[in-house]
Amino acid sequence: KQEVTQIPAALSVPEGENLVLNCSFTDSAIYNLQWFRQDPGKGLTSLLLIQSSQREQTSGRLNASLDKSSGRSTLYIAASQPGDSATYLCAVTERNSWGKLQFGAGTQVVVTP
Amino acid sequence: ETGVTQSPTHLIKTRGQQVTLRCSSQSGHNTVSWYQQALGQGPQFIFQYYREEENGRGNFPPRFSGLQFPNYSSELNVNALELDDSALYLCDISLGIYNEQFFGPGTRLTVL
Numbered sequence: 001k002q003e004v005t006q007i008p009a010a011l012s013v014p015e016g017e018n019l020v021l022n023c024s025f026t027d028s029a030i031y032n033l034q035w036f037r038q039d040p041g042k043g044l045t046s047l048l049l050i051q052s053s054q055r056e057q058t059s060g061r062l063n064a065s066l067d068k069s070s071g072r073s074t075l076y077i078a079a080s081q082p083g084d085s086a087t088y089l090c091a092v093t094e095r096n097s098w099g100k101l102q103f104g105a106g107t108q109v110v111v112t113p
Numbered sequence: 114e115t116g117v118t119q120s121p122t123h124l125i126k127t128r129g130q131q132v133t134l135r136c137s138s139q140s141g142h143n144t145v146s147w148y149q150q151a152l153g154q155g156p157q158f159i160f161q162y163y164r165e166e167e168n169g170r171g172n173f174p175p176r177f178s179g180l181q182f183p184n185y186s187s188e189l190n191v192n193a194l195e196l197d198d199s200a201l202y203l204c205d206i207s208l209g210i211y212n213e214q215f216f217g218p219g220t221r222l223t224v225l
Contacts, residue, residue: 004155034214043203044216089155098169099207100146101214103155
């Protein structure tokens, strides 16, 4: 059974520091991995989607890497800003799973001015 | 812009009642999934509809049921509400299975 873990559960950094968020999964037979952002009480905003054949994806200050063999993904956010404060969730899609997402519990990030 | 909308935004019900939540999106997004997110946890998959048919189901009892309509809008119905059903309910659309997925803002359900 696929399990997705995110460590740490919470993180606080001063503005300008780089953020490093970790995601691990137990079954490497994934189709893709997606990172989401969630503001309090709101829905999920897709940040980056990495296909299983890719090693990384980049969008602006965001970069996500994927190491399928070790079951790990890392989301890097460069030069953090107070507006980056949110919960970040990773989710994997397994093969033969109708595309359903298996989520981690998230990392709550606070960026202090 | 995928334009995923959910209604209502918030809802308060009492134990034993029934509730219907709605999700709508742009035409062409033929796959819709529903997730339940309890406080402090990641979303849990309830079920998925593809071209109006249930395509997969998570570990939820039959009192959770759904529909997808020809215009791709969708409903989630929950019967015999329990206190543990209190959660944020999210719908998620995509253009086909395994493609990038887009979430609506969610419906916050409170069961008293």
